[in-house]
Each structure stands twice: as structure tokens, then as C-alpha cells.
Amino acid sequence: MPLVTTKEMFERSMKEHYAIGAFNVNNMEIIQGIIDAAKEENSPVILQASSSAIKYARINYLMKMVEAACEEAPNIPIALHLDHGPDFETCKMCIDAGFTSVMIDGSKYDFEENVAITKKVVDYAHAHGVVVEAELGKLAGIEDDVNVSSDDAMYTDPVQAKEFVERTGCDSLAIAIGTSHGAYKFKGEAKLRFDILAKIKELIPNTPIVLHGASTVIPELVEMCNKYGADIPGAKGVPDEMLHKASVNGVSKINVDTDLRLALTAQIRKVFSEDPGAFDPRKYLTPAREQVKNTVQHKIRNVFSSNNKA
Ligand code: G3H
Ligand code: 13P
Ligand code: ZN
Numbered sequence: 588m589p590l591v592t593t594k595e596m597f598e599r600s601m602k603e604h605y606a607i608g609a610f611n612v613n614n615m616e617i618i619q620g621i622i623d624a625a626k627e628e629n630s631p632v633i634l635q636a637s638s639s640a641i642k643y644a645r646i647n648y649l650m651k652m653v654e655a656a657c658e659e660a661p662n663i664p665i666a667l668h669l670d671h672g673p674d675f676e677t678c679k680m681c682i683d684a685g686f687t688s689v690m691i692d693g694s695k696y697d698f699e700e701n702v703a704i705t706k707k708v709v710d711y712a713h714a715h716g717v718v719v720e721a722e723l724g725k726l727a728g729i730e731d732d733v734n735v736s737s738d739d740a741m742y743t744d745p746v747q748a749k750e751f752v753e754r755t756g757c758d759s760l761a762i763a764i765g766t767s768h769g770a771y772k773f774k775g776e777a778k779l780r781f782d783i784l785a786k787i788k789e790l791i792p793n794t795p796i797v798l799h800g801a802s803t804v805i806p807e808l809v810e811m812c813n814k815y816g817a818d819i820p821g822a823k824g825v826p827d828e829m830l831h832k833a834s835v836n837g838v839s840k841i842n843v844d845t846d847l848r849l850a851l852t853a854q855i856r857k858v859f860s861e862d863p864g865a866f867d868p869r870k871y872l873t874p875a876r877e878q879v880k881n882t883v884q885h886k887i888r889n890v891f892s893s894n895n896k897a
Contacts, residue, residue, distance in 0.1 A: 590657060591664045592687045592718045596631045597759060597795035597839045605892040606834035609633035609797075610883060611670060611844035613640035615652055616872050617851065620879025622656045625663050628887045628894040633688070633840065635668040638677050646684050663897050668720070670842070678708045682717045690720040690761070698723075698747065705755040713756070720840075723751050724763030726800050745786040752794050759795040759840065762787060766800035770809070770822040770845050779829055781836065788837040795839035801825055802845035803890075805882065808853045815856035827890045834891050841891055843883075850878040 596607050610621045612634050625632040634656070636649060644652075653667050668688040669681040678689040691708040693701035705721040712719045724743030743762040752760055764780040766772060787796065804824025812819055830841060858871040865871060888894045 588657065588661055588664070590653070590667050590685070590687045592716070593633060593666045593668070593759065593795070593840070594718055596633075596664055596666065599896065600839045600893070601793070601795060601837070603896070604835045605896065606798075606830075606838050606841045607631055607633055607893050608883065608886050608891050609635050609668060609670075609840050609842045610847060611635055611637065611640065611842070612649075613644050616876040617847055617879055618652050618656055620847075620850075620876045621883050622660050622663070622665075623880045624883035624887060625665070625897075626660045628884055629663070629897045630887045630893040630895070631664040631666075631897055632887075632893075633666045633668050635670040635690075635842070637670040638673055640670075641681075646680070650685055672708070675704065675707050675711070678719075679711060682712055682715050686717065688718045688720065688758075690722070692722050692761075694722040694725050694761075694763075698751070702751060702754050705751075705757055709756045709758075718758040720759045720761060720797055721751070721755060721757040722761035722763075722797075722799070723748055726763050726767045742780055742783055743787065745783060745790050748787050749790040752791050757794075759797050760787075760791070761797040761799050764798075766798060766825055768800040768845070770802075770804050770819060770824070770849070772800060772802075772804065772825060773823050777823065777826055777829060779825065779833070781832065784833065784836060784838070792837075796837055797840040797842065798830075798833055798838045799842045801830060801833075801841045802843050802849075803827055803830065805846055805849060808846070808849040808878075808882070811853035812849060812856055815853070815860040817852070817856060830886075830890050831892070841886075843886065846882055846886075847879055850882040851875045854878045 667686045671692040672678040693704045709719045725741040802824045854874040855871045
């Protein structure tokens with residue numbers, strides 16, 4: 588089937604209390620690994636690309652690879668989403684190229700500026716049949732080009748969230764409840780503010796909620812990377828149980844990038860370490876792609892519960 592928007596996916600996820608995985612892509616192997624997993628699990632899926640990923644892959648290649656994915660998985664609803672759109676122009680470029688969903692990340696602005704830029708994107712996107720994710724609140728860590736120190740981490744204010752959604756008409760809202768991007772999310776215990784999530788769902792029950800910075804930073808993959816020469820000490824993410832709890836409590840979209848990076852890297856490092864003579868890319872990219880698939884499959888089936896929801 589052709590690319591779909593996230594509208595129906597999210598409506599059903601809210602009704603049946605599960606989440607859709609949104610996986611960051613920037614090359615063919617990652618796209619194939621994700622789609623192979625979604626097909627085997629019969630799950631809807633969101634492929635998302637950041638502006639730097641689009642620069643890397645080049646938009647024409649990206650569109651063609653995603654088109655191929657849709658042809659290979661005719662029964663799987665697939666949405667193509669711009670992750671952390673930095674400005675109106677980038678959102679417009681993606682909408683014009685055929686993305687079905689865009690995020691305008693105005694979280695770096697003050698409330699009024701965030702409302703204004705989000706509304707501008709919503710007007711253009713809706714006129715072209717595209718849905719819009721916006722963000723309110725700040726995640727600790729690195730967000731694309733924006734660097735927010737953990738001291739500045741600012742949880743989403745539920746009352747502001749209601750006003751923001753009403754004034755912008757955005758289709759989904761990314762919130763800050765304690766997650767952060769990258770491999771170092773928590774200094775001590777992992778902690779998410781489920782009380783804030785509950786309050787937001789109470790005030791805007793029909794708005795799909797998005798969780799960024801939601802990789803588990805899978806310990807086995809970190810260990811494997813380190814075993815084969817990486818230096819990623821003390822990495823920590825959001826445990827599976829917390830993500831599952833978020834999925835059944837109103838989070839409709841869960842963003843995963845870091846875990847896929849770790850999956851790919853762990854297998855590539857293993858091949859290079861065990862076979863220093865290897866130089867055929869297929870030799871290391873085949874197990875890397877398989878590890879992406881297994882990682883996505885685990886999340887779909889055991890954490891987000893979107894299996895058999897295609
Ligand atoms: O949230 C950010 C994503 O992990 C994308 O990162 O800009 O390095 O592609 P990137
Ligand atoms: P992670 O770094 O936790 O994978 O988060 C990815 C993300 O939020 C993409 O927008
Ligand atoms: Zn993000």
C-alpha cells in the first residue's frame with residue numbers, strides 16, 4: 588500500500604492501548620531491518636528521518652528506498668515522518684517530497700514562538716494532507732542541533748499542553764517527562780514522570796502523545812560493543828517495563844534511534860574483531876541488518892504491543 592499518515596494508526600493505538608514504534612533511518616540496511624521486523628510481526632510502523640539523516644542519505648534516495656519498502660510490505664501501514672524538523676522550510680521540503688508526517692520542533696523557542704511556528708507548519712501540512720507532531724517542554728540531552736543541558740530539563744506543563752494543542756491544531760504532541768536523547772539518559776535510577784503523563788492525557792485525551800529519547804540502551808548491545816573495542820561506559824536508557832507502561836497509558840508513538848545505532852555497531856564491531864581480514868561490506872552489514880531486525884521485533888512484540896495491529 589502507499590505511505591499512510593499516522594492518523595488511523597494513532598486512533599487505534601489510543602483505543603486499544605498500545606504504541607507504534609518510530610524508528611530513525613538513514614541507510615538501506617536500517618530500513619530493511621525495520622521493515623522485515625514489521626512484516627513478521629504484522630505491525631504498523633513509522634520510519635523517521637532527521638534533517639541530518641536526510642542530508643546524509645539524500646532525499647531522493649530516501650524516498651526511493653521507502654517506496655521500495657512499501658512495495659515489499661504491501662499489507663503493512665508505513666508512515667514516513669520528519670524527525671525534529673528545525674524550521675518551516677525543512678518541513679515544507681519534506682511535505683513536498685512526499686513525507687506523510689512532519690515534526691516541527693519548536694521546543695527551543697518560548698511558548699508564543701513555538702505556537703506561531705507550529706501553526707504555520709500545521710496550516711501548510713494540513714493543506715497537503717500531512718499530519719504534524721509538535722513538541723512542548725525540553726528533553727535533557729542533545730536534540731539534533733539543539734543542546735539542552737540536563738539542568739535545563741523542563742517537564743511539559745499539562746495546562747500549557749492543552750492550550751498549545753488547541754491553538755496550533757497539531758495532530759500529536761511530544762512531551763518531556765524525563766527521557767532524553769542518546770545513550771546516557773539517567774545518572775542514577777531511571778525515572779519517568781508518569782503523573783505528568785496522566786495529567787496530560789486527562790486534559791487532552793484525544794491527542795496522541797509522543798515519547799522522544801525512548802531507547803532502552805539495550806545492555807546486551809552496549810556490552811557487545813564494549814567487548815569488541817568500543818568505549819561506551821555507564822550508558823543507561825529507559826527500561827522495557829517503563830516503555831510498556833507508557834504504551835498502555837496513552838503514549839502512541841515511541842521514538843527509537845540509539846538502540847538501532849548500537850545494534851548495527853555491535854555486529855559490525857564483532858565481525859571486524861573476529862575477522863580482521865574482512866573487507867566485503869556484505870560480510871558485516873548482513874549480521875548488522877539482522878540485529879536491527881531482531882531489536883525492532885523485540886520492541887514491537889514485547890514492549891510496544893503493536894504486533895498484529897497492521
Ligand atoms: O532525536 C534525534 C535523533 O536521534 C536523530 O539524530 O540528528 O543525529 O540523525 P541525528
Ligand atoms: P533515542 O536517542 O533514545 O533513541 O531517541 C531517539 C529520538 O527521540 C528521535 O527523535
Ligand atoms: Zn527525538
